[in-house]
Every structure is written in structure tokens, then in C-alpha cells.
Amino acid sequence: MIFENIKLAMSSIRANKMRSFLTMLGMIIGISSVIAIVSLGDTMRSMVASEYENFGSGLAYAYISPPDDYYTENDLFTKEDGDQLKEAMDGKVTCVSFRNSSRTDVKFGRKKETVVLTGLAENPTEMKDPQIVYGRMLNDKDILDKKKFVVLESSTALNLYGQENAVGKTIKTTINNQVEELLVIGVYVNTDSALMKLMNGGSFAEAYIPESIMMSDNDSQWAIYFWMAKDQDMPQLQSKIRDYIARMKNQQVENVVCYSAQEEMGTIDSVLGSLSAVVGAIAAISLVVGGIGIMNIMLVSVTERTREIGIRKALGARTRDIMIQFLIEAAAISAAGGIIGTILGISVVAIGGLIVGVGVVVKPVVVLIAVAFSAIVGLGFGLYPAKKAAKKDPVEALRYE
Template sequence: MIFENIKLAMFSIRANKMRSFLTMLGMIIGISSVIAIVSLGDTMRSVVAGEYENFGSGLVVAYIDSPDGYYSMEQMFTKDDADQLMDAMDGKVTCVGFRSSTRADVKAGRKKEMVTLNGLAENPTVIKNPKIVYGRMLNNKDIIGKKKFVVLDKTTAANLFGQENVVGKSLKTTINNQAEELLIIGVFENTDSALMKLMQGGSFANAYIPESILVSPDEGQWGLSFWMSQDYDMTQLQNEIRAYIARMKNQPIENVTCYSAKEEMKSVDGVLSSLSAVVGAIAAISLVVGGIGIMNIMLVSVTERTREIGIRKALGARTKDIMIQFLIEAAAISAAGGIIGTILGISIVAIGGMIVGVGVVVKPTVVLIAVVFSAVVGLGFGLYPANKAAKKDPVEALRYE
């Protein structure tokens, strides 16, 4: 009997193709919206997590709080402070620097480009390890010796010189109000994601120079960046750094703030997760609207097929059979909308990921929950019309014109 009801339901849907499709449309939009929005949120969380890994999972930033926003020299850090802290940590820290950078025009002949010059401290590849395609990366000797070297990205190299391999050529720029000539010792390929490029200035190109030529030894900086060894407990090291800075700078320990990239990542991840859940829940409201559309069309269908219901009952169909028939029809419309919506939602996310060059994250659990929820909504809103059809009096139904 169940197969007969399925055949009747499919026949009714095929007989009213346009009406059935328009009824499914609410479910299609609802399912695709939920899957696309939640997957977009998961993708953003994955991208952000990846970018924090690029910064270095062992990155810690320390600074001294200034309630009035004014930093005295005693509250700022110099190169000597960085060296002292590096020695004091006794191998627990692999790199200490200021993560300083500046935007400047670089010139090659008559051509000019705006470039972000990023300063790298000792052990530079701990901070940034780009894909070198020509020449080499900066090393400790370059930084300690304050060499006026630069590692340039290949796109900027091509724009300035008309070719990518420009190792040995020079650039002119201004650093700290001083005219400088930098020797190109390496060319790298920028493999950062679209999000990372946006965080680094969008359309601005990037280059790497020794931090020692970007920051003068006596110049104070508001904070220090540490790259921790993975062999040590992060929380314990942060407490050691806070205590040492408090003693070194003669500050109360509660004035010293120390936070890690992992802590910041968890905070950002929590915000993105909550935002994704809220927006996904709002999008799920459209599923309810789609369910109302199913109930509406099923009520119309019951009215149109009153005589058919009467004939079936007169031929021996039970109340349960009539109810199952209309429930199957509602479920079929809902399921078809769910399948189409799932395909559409995944396609939207995949196409968006391809456009921006980001690997998308579509969790099977999200798809499963969305489809199951749509089926429940379809059955729930199909229950009342099905019950109404099942309770029709066969004599009155046969009289219906």
C-alpha cells in the first residue's frame, strides 16, 4: 500500500509541475541559505586559523599598559631590551623582535611602486619563511650587520624592472626620513591567502628588510614580539616574560600585558562561530516560510481532490491510507527541495571559494542537519492538510463538485 501512495504522490507532483516547483522554492532557498552561510562561517574560521598558524602558533606579544595612552621611554622597549630578554629566556624563545613595518615608495629608474617594508629580527625565517624563487632569504648576519638588503616579491620585481629575476639590482627608497639604496638579494612568490593579503594592506606589495635598519637602537617601541619554542609551556613562559619585564622596566606586574596568537585566535574563532550560528539561525527561518508554503499548497490540493478522496474511501481506503498519501506528497516536495537546495548551497560556497582562492569547508553534519530539518518541517506542515483530508466524510466528498 505504501508504494501505491508513493506513486499517487509522484503522479500528483508531476501533474502540477510549476506549482510543485514554486512550493519547493521556499525549501530550496532555505536549505541553500543555511548551508552557504554556515559553510562560509566555517571557511572563515579555517582561513583565520591558518593565518594565525602563518604568524606562528608560538607568537606572543608583550607590552606595558598606559592608562592615559601616553608612553614614556621607561614604558617602551629598545633593541637592548629585546636582546636582554632573548638572553634571559635561555633558549625558550627562538626570536624577539618588534614586528615593525613601514609603507614607502620604492624606485627603480623612473618606475615607482608603493611597498610595505617588513622588518625581520634575528632568526628571520621563524617570523616569515616565504617561497624564494630567486636568490636567498635574509639571514642573521644580514640583520646583525645592518645590511641594506631587501627580499622583494616577484610581482613587484616584474612591475619595476620588467623581469622577475632581479637579484643584484638596487632599489631606492626612504626609511625614517633618510634616503636609502637597498640591494635585492632575493625574490619570493607571495603565497599568502586573499585574507592575509587584505590584512597586509590589500593591493600593497610586500618586501622584507633587516629590522636593524628599520628601527634605530635607541628608538623606543611600544611592544615586543616573541616566538616561543614549542617544547615549553606557553602559559608558564608568558608569566616568566611578564615577571621579567616588570623587573626590567620597574613596573607593577599587573601593568604588563602578555597575550599569545593562540589566545587571540580562540577569541576570533569564538566570535566567528557565534556570528555564523546566529546568521544561520536567521536563514533557517526561511525553512519555516517554505513549510508554510507546503501547508498552503497541500490545503489547496486537498480541496481540489475532495472527490478523489471520497472515491478512494468508498473503495475501501482507510483514514490512515489517505493521511499517509498526503504526508508522502508533502514529504516528497520537501525532500526534493532539500536535495536541490543542498546542491545549490554547496555550489555557491564552492564557486565563491574558487573566486577568492580559498579552500572551502562544508561539514557533512551541517548538510545532514539542514536536510533532516527541512524534512521535519515538510512533514510537520503537511500533517494538518493530511489530517484534514483523512477526516473528510466520504458521502460529502462524493457530492463535492
Template sequence: MLIFENIRLALSSIRANKMRSFLTMLGMIIGISSVIAIVSLGDTMRSVVANEYKNVGLGLAYMYINPPDDTYGDNTYFTTADAEKLKEAMGDDLAYVGFNQSLRKDMTVGRRTKTLYVSGLAENPTAMKNLKIIYGRMLSDKDFQEKRHHIVLQKETAEGFFGDANAVGKTVKVKLNEDQEEFLVVGVYENQDSALMKALQGGSMEFAYIPESLMVTEDSYNWSLYFVVSDVNQMDSMKSRVTAYMARMKNLQPEYIVMSSASEEMGMIDSMLGSLSAVVGAIAAISLVVGGIGIMNIMLVSVTERTREIGIRKALGARTRDILTQFLIEAAMISAAGGLIGTILGISVVAIGGMLFGITTVVKPQVIVIAVAFSAMVGLGFGLYPARKAAKADPVIALRYE
């Protein structure tokens, strides 16, 4: 029952000094909310990046040649023949081989012209770009093989040109080279990029897709070659096989073939974001220590103000342990209240930010538990000295205190 009496006394003291108690809690509130918000923001960004790479495809990789002494020649670039030989050599282990050409081009319908990105797709285009087709169809292997002038438009592009998203069967003109070429719209897709990706791309960037064979000629040289492995789990072995094959074909040492994959890039970004989140979270946690100092300061003031009360309680039989417990509970309650408010504030900030940017936020329960537990330890740690000072007070001297 004594514990409940101490809680009642602590609540009474807090209510008697509402503003002072709130200002004391403020350090804990800011510290807890900052730690939860920053760490959750880092976890959210890591989740967003992981989802973006999953949308791109973790089986995607690309390579380029970094020749010795920066001496570039015909064997340091890739041609359509190289792509065909690579696909033939690797067989079904590679789901896609292409150059990922994407250029800003003018598209015209009647008197209306818009500049947008036109990207080329090779055989098995869905392995490279899994678009959400809402009207018509995706580009086919025959479109690529027969160099058909077919195009897949983004919904916003179709609506801008024709006033209707269903533009299948209509034609547009694209200035691929010097002259405008007419394309038949065979499909319309809906952009499913996240708000973050759209922001990184400039917000209003629109893409259209055509057979890559119309953009890459047999005698053109390309700096990089992209491929998608059929089994993501075999990415490392496939990179080694592709590197060895391309080095033999180009008569180069394997170390001059530079390879990178989406999974590697995702891992590096995830590691960087994790480290950054931990460092910034640790810096934010310093404010918890500042909040703890504030608790110690106010508890020392409280002990001084209540010296006579302490003397009366001791004269009536209160033990040193009872006085110590009373002031420790008061410090813990101030810290816990600050931690609770800070937790709610931190989660609210993350949730509001997620709604504004249209992304799913990640708030890990263990982050909340660790932050609140740490704040409680800080409160108890910094409340211990004032509590010990109160407990050791001489009741005779305390009763004389004015």
C-alpha cells in the same frame, strides 16, 4: 506494496500541478540553500582565518605597556637593550625577539620610484617570517648583527623595477630616513598570502625585508615588542615568564604588561565567526518554517480539490490510515524534492564563491544532513494537519462533493 502505490499517486498529483508544486517547494529550496550557504560560509571563513594564523605562526606574541594613570616615561617603552636582555634571559625558549617595524618607504631604481612597505627582521628571521624564497637567500643573522644593507624583494617588485624576477645581485635605493641608502638584493620571494589576505591588505600591497638593526637604533623607543616561542604548547607559561621578567626589568607591576598572542586572537575570531554563523543560520532557518506553511496551505487546497477522490477510495475500502499515509507521503515528497534542490543550490553557491575568491570552501556533511532532516520534519509536521483532515472525511459527504 501499498507504500509504492501511495508514492505513485503522490508523483501523479505533483506532475498534474507542476507549477503549483514547484512554487510550494520554493520556500524549502530557499530555506535549505540559505542555511547550507550561510553555515558553510561561516565554516569556510573560520578555516581561512585558521590557515592565515598558521601562516603567521601560532607561536607569535607581542606585548606593550599600559602604565598606571596613562603616565608614559622611559620605562614604558622598549629599547634594543630590552630585546637583547629578554632573549638572553629566555634562551632557546624564544626563537625570535624583535620590534616588527614596518613602514611605507620610497624605493628607487634609476628614474623609477615606488612606495611600498619595508619591514625589519631581527636574528633568526625565518622564525618570524617564513618566506618562500625563489631566487637568492633569506636575510641572515650576520645581516642583522653587522647592519648590512641587504634586502629581500617581493617577486612583483623585482619584475616592476628590473623586468625580471631574478634581481639577486642588483641594487635598489631606499629612503629610510632623510637620505636614500643603497641596498643589495640578496633574495626574491613569492607572496603566498591567500586571496582574502591580499584583499584585506589592499590587493596590490608589496613588502620588502631588511635587517631590523637598520631601522631601530639603540636610543629609539618602541611601543611594542614581538617574540616567537620555540614550543607553541608552552605559550601560556612563556607569556607568564616574559611578563614577570619584563615587569622586574621595567620596575612595573605585572598587570601593566599587556600580552597578546596569535593563538588567542585566532580563538576569539573563531568564536565570533562561529556564533555569528549560528545566529544567521538560525535566522535563515525561519524560511524553512515559511516553506512548511506553504506546504500545509497547498496540501489543504489539494485535499479540498480531491474530496470526491477521497470519498471514492473510502467507499472502495481504503482505511483512514491509508488516506493519511497517502497525503503525508505527498507532503514529504514535495518537502524532500525542495530539500534536494536547495542542497544542490546551496553547495553550488558556496563552491562558486570559493572559486571567485580563490579559497578552499568547507561544506560539512553534518550541516547538509541536519538541514535536510529539519526540512523533512517541517514538511511532515505541516503536512500532518491536511492529511488528518483528508483521512477523517466522511465518505458519504465526500461522494456528494462537487
């Protein structure tokens, strides 16, 4: 009997194709919106996690926050402070930097390119480990000796010299208000994601130089950055660093702020997750609207088929059979809308990912929940019309014109 009811439901849907499609439209829009929005949020979370991994999972920074917000020279950090901190941590800190960078012009002859000039400290590949295609990356000796070397992005080299292999050539730029000539020792290919490129200044390429030529021993900065060795207890080491900085700077421990990339990532991930859930829930409201549309069209269908209901009851159909018939029809419309909406939502996310060049994240559990919710909505809103059809008096139904 169940298969007969399914055949009747399919026949009714095929007989009113346009009406059935318009009824499904609410479910299609609802399901595709939920899947697209939640998947977009998951993709953003995945991208942020990936970028923080690129920064280095052991990255952290510290600064002094005076209770009166009045900074003195003693509250700032010098290169000597960084060296002392690294030595005091006894190998638990692999790299200390001040993350110096500035947007500036680099020139070769009459050609000019705007780049983000980034200084790297000792153990530079902890800070940046680009894909070198020509020459080499900066090393510790370059930084200790304050070599006037630079590593360019391939696109910058191509624009300046007409070729990507610019190793051995020179550029001129301004550092600390002085014109400097830098020797190109390496060229790298930018493999950053779209998000990372946006964070680094959008259309401006990075060029890497020794941090030692960007700041003198007497220069000071408000924050100090450090990379912790692998397999370290991050909170414990952060606490140790806070205590050391407090003693070094003659400050109260509570005035020293030490924040890690993992903590930042957790905060951003939590915000993105909450935002995705809220926007997804708002989009899910359209599923309720779609359910109301299903109820409306099923009520119309019950009215139109009153005589059919009377004939079936006269031929022996039970109340339960009539109710199941209309419930199946409502569920079929809802399920079809859910399937089409799922395909549409995944397609929109996939196409968007291809356009911006990022890998999208579509979790199967999100698809299952969205489709299950649409089925529940279809059955829930189809229940009242089904009951109304099942309770019709066969005599009155046969008299209906």
C-alpha cells in the same frame, strides 16, 4: 501499500509541476541560504586559523598598560630590552622583534613601486618564510651586520626591472627620513591567501629588510613581539615573561599585558562561529516560511481532491492510508526542495571560493542537519492537511463537486 502511496504522491506532483516547484522554492531558498552562510563562516574560520599558523603558533606580544594611561619613556621597549628578554628566557624564546613596517616607495631609475617595507629580526624565517625563487632569504648575519639588503616580491621585481630575477640589482627608498640604496639578494613568490593579502595592505606587496637598519639601538616601541620555541607551555611561559618585564621595567605585574596569537585566534574563531550560527539561524526562518507554503498548497490539494478521497475511502482505504498519502506528498515536496537547495547552496559556496581563490569548507554535518530540518518542517506542516484529508466523511466527499 506504502509504495502505492508514493506513486500517488509523485503523480500528483507531476500533474502540477509549476505549483509544486513554486511550493518547493521556499525550501530551496532556505536550505541553500543556511548551507551557504554556515559554510562561508566555517571557511572564514579555517582561513583565519591557517593565517595564524602562517604567523607562527608561538607568536605573542607584550606591552605595558599603565593604570592612568600615562606612558613614560620607561614604559617603551628598546632593542636592548628585547635582547635581554631573549637571553633571560634561556632558549624558550627563539625570536624577538618590534614588527617594524611602513608603506613606502621603492625606485629603480624612473620606475617606482609602492611596497610595505617590513623589518625582520634575528632568526628571520620564524617571522616570515616566503617561497624564494631567486637568490636567498635574509639570515642572522645580515641582521647583526645591518646589511642594506632587501628581498622583493616577484611582481615588484618584474615591474621595476622588467624581469623577475632581480638578484644583484639595487633599489632606492627612504628609511627613517634618509634615502638608502638597498641590494636585492632574493626574490620570492607571494603564496598568501586573499585574506592574508587583505591584512597586509591589499594590493601592496611586501619587501623584507633587516630590522636593524629600520631602528637604532636607542629607538623605542610600545610593544615587543616574540616567538616561543615549540613544545612550550604557552600560558606558563607568558606568565614568566610578564614577571620578567615587570621586574625589568619596574612595573606591577598586572600592568604588563601579554597576549598570544593562539588567544587572538580563539577569540576571532569564537566571534565568527557565533556570528555564523546567528546568521544561519536567521536564514533558517525561511525554512519555516517554506513549510507554511507546503501547508497552504496541501490544503488546496485536499480541497481539490475531495472526491478522490471519497472514492478511495469507499473502495476500502483506511483513514491511516489517506493520511500517509498526503504526508508522503508533503514530505516528497520538502525533500525535493531540500535536495535542490543543498546542491544550490554548495554550488554557490564552491563558485565563490573559485572566484576569490580560497578553499571552501562545507561540513557534511551542516548539510545533514539542514536537510533533516527541512524534512521535519515538511512533515510538520503537512500533518494538518493530511489529518484534514483523512477525517473527511466518504459520503460527503463523494457528493463534493
